[in-house]
Amino acid sequence: MKKWLRLVTAAVALALAPTAAHAHLVDTRLGDFYSGALHPLTDLQQVLPWIALAVLAAFQGAQRARWIILVFPLALAAGGLVSLEVPLPSFGPVLGLVLVAVTGLAVAAAARLPLGVLLGVAVVMGLLHGAQNGAAMVATTDRVLFLSGMTAIGYGVITLATGSAIAFLRGAAWRPIALRAGGSWVAAVGIMVLGLNLARPIAG
Amino acid sequence: MKRDFPDAALPLALLMAAIPLSPAFAHTGTGVALGLESGFLHPLTGLDHLVAMVAVGLWGAQLGNPAIWVLPITFPLVMAVGGLIGLSGIDLPFVELIIAFSGIALGAMVAFSVRPPLWVAATLVGVFAIFHGYAHGRELPEAADAVSFAVGFVVATGLLHLSGILIGVLVGYEAGAKVVRACGAAIGCVGLYFLLGAVGFIE
Numbered sequence: 001m002k003k004w005l006r007l008v009t010a011a012v013a014l015a016l017a018p019t020a021a022h023a024h025l026v027d028t029r030l031g032d033f034y035s036g037a038l039h040p041l042t043d044l045q046q047v048l049p050w051i052a053l054a055v056l057a058a059f060q061g062a063q064r065a066r067w068i069i070l071v072f073p074l075a076l077a078a079g080g081l082v083s084l085e086v087p088l089p090s091f092g093p094v095l096g097l098v099l100v101a102v103t104g105l106a107v108a109a110a111a112r113l114p115l116g117v118l119l120g121v122a123v124v125m126g127l128l129h130g131a132q133n134g135a136a137m138v139a140t141t142d143r144v145l146f147l148s149g150m151t152a153i154g155y156g157v158i159t160l161a162t163g164s165a166i167a168f169l170r171g172a173a174w175r176p177i178a179l180r181a182g183g184s185w186v187a188a189v190g191i192m193v194l195g196l197n198l199a200r201p202i203a204g
Numbered sequence: 205m206k207r208d209f210p211d212a213a214l215p216l217a218l219l220m221a222a223i224p225l226s227p228a229f230a231h232t233g234t235g236v237a238l239g240l241e242s243g244f245l246h247p248l249t250g251l252d253h254l255v256a257m258v259a260v261g262l263w264g265a266q267l268g269n270p271a272i273w274v275l276p277i278t279f280p281l282v283m284a285v286g287g288l289i290g291l292s293g294i295d296l297p298f299v300e301l302i303i304a305f306s307g308i309a310l311g312a313m314v315a316f317s318v319r320p321p322l323w324v325a326a327t328l329v330g331v332f333a334i335f336h337g338y339a340h341g342r343e344l345p346e347a348a349d350a351v352s353f354a355v356g357f358v359v360a361t362g363l364l365h366l367s368g369i370l371i372g373v374l375v376g377y378e379a380g381a382k383v384v385r386a387c388g389a390a391i392g393c394v395g396l397y398f399l400l401g402a403v404g405f406i407e
Contacts, residue, residue, distance in 0.1 A: 006213065006214050009214055009217075010213055010214050010217035010218075011217075013214075013217045013218050014217050043351075044351045044352050044355055045351050048351075048355070105281075108277055108281065174273075177273040177277075180273070180277055181273065181276055181277050181362065182362075184276075184277045184278070184279075184280045184281050185280050185355075185358045185359060185362050187280070187281060187284070188280035188281055188283060188284040188287075188354070188358050189284075189351065189354040189355050189358050191281075191284035191285070191287070191288065192284050192287040192288065192291070192337075192340075192341060192344060192354050193344075193350050193351050193354050195287065195288040195291045195292070195341075196291050196344050196350050197350075199291050199292060199293075
């Protein structure tokens with residue numbers, strides 16, 4: 001092996017050393033935006049029903065599903081704003097788990113819902129999750145940035161998930177079945193954790 | 205003076221590159237991560253659970269449409285009911301025996317290529333699902349994060365069904381159908397082993 005080749009290979013190997021990358025985003029001026037964006041993503045109790053809602057919307061067809069992309073992030077933002085004035089209701093955790101179970105069951109059944117019902121579920125889910133995330137802000141949190149981040153990630157996730165589900169459904173006959181199986185998984189999680197919550201309430 | 209690049213430089217550089225410069229955390233698996241991990245491993249580390257889940261997929265594939273999707277979709281939902289029974293504190297009798305027996309019964313169905321009406325197959329699988337869910341549900345309150353534990357074990361269960369379905373696709377071939385039936389026989393034997401263990405014949 002030539003000397004220069006060995007030098008370059010050694011340099012590349014050292015450059016690929018597995019160090020942790022710290023971008024220090026939390027210390028930048030936009031730190032609370034990222035905090036708001038990441039907060040719902042760290043809670044499966046929120047991410048799961050978001051994806052289930054997107055898949056449920058996809059089962060209603062692209063034309064109806066488009067409404068979710070508009071309504072859900074707005075409800076999320078509204079929930080966050082409401083949390084600034086109104087404390088989180090005590091039934092919040094139970095309602096959140098009911099939403100996991102209900103959206104999962106609806107996906108498992110590939111339910112065809114009236115648009116009003118679909119949007120109603122999206123509004124309730126958005127308001128609740130917006131309020132739950134908003135309640136996590138502390139005195140030093142930049143509220144505008146936090147709520148903007150939360151709304152942006154809600155928009156991003158629901159748009160990507162809905163679009164992906166609509167595209168996925170266009171194809172072989174097994175594809176809706178795969179999504180329905182996923183819905184049954186979400187429903188099973190919701191039912192069991194709801195049961196646990198009712199038997200032994202957990203903080204949420 | 206001309207100095208050659210030593211031959212040991214490259215391996216040394218590779219060795220240095222492989223050493224993580226970030227701190228090693230011995231217990232990163234807290235909260236969501238630990239719940240997901242322990243939940244995911246729960247059905248995989250219990251061979252009696254594992255073979256029964258694979259058998260559901262195998263039998264569904266063997267029975268064909270609509271059983272191939274009805275059984276794996278209904279199983280998690282009925283399993284959730286079993287989980288609720290476990291959470292409620294109700295004591296179901298003979299849980300270990302019936303879980304072991306589920307391996308024998310489902311393995312036998314696959315091995316002998318039994319083709320009952322769909323409702324019979326769904327009922328049989330549903331009864332077993334209640335007992336499997338009950339066993340998982342008893343673990344749920346002890347989990348670090350109940351939601352992630354439930355997600356972990358439901359996903360693992362679903363993937364085991366999928367594994368069974370994918371193996372079961374072999375029924376489309378003459379030799380493959382025999383392989384699938386042999387898998388059923390093997391599952392039945394594993395179930396028998398656990399049954400003998402549950403009644404005390406095997407330590």
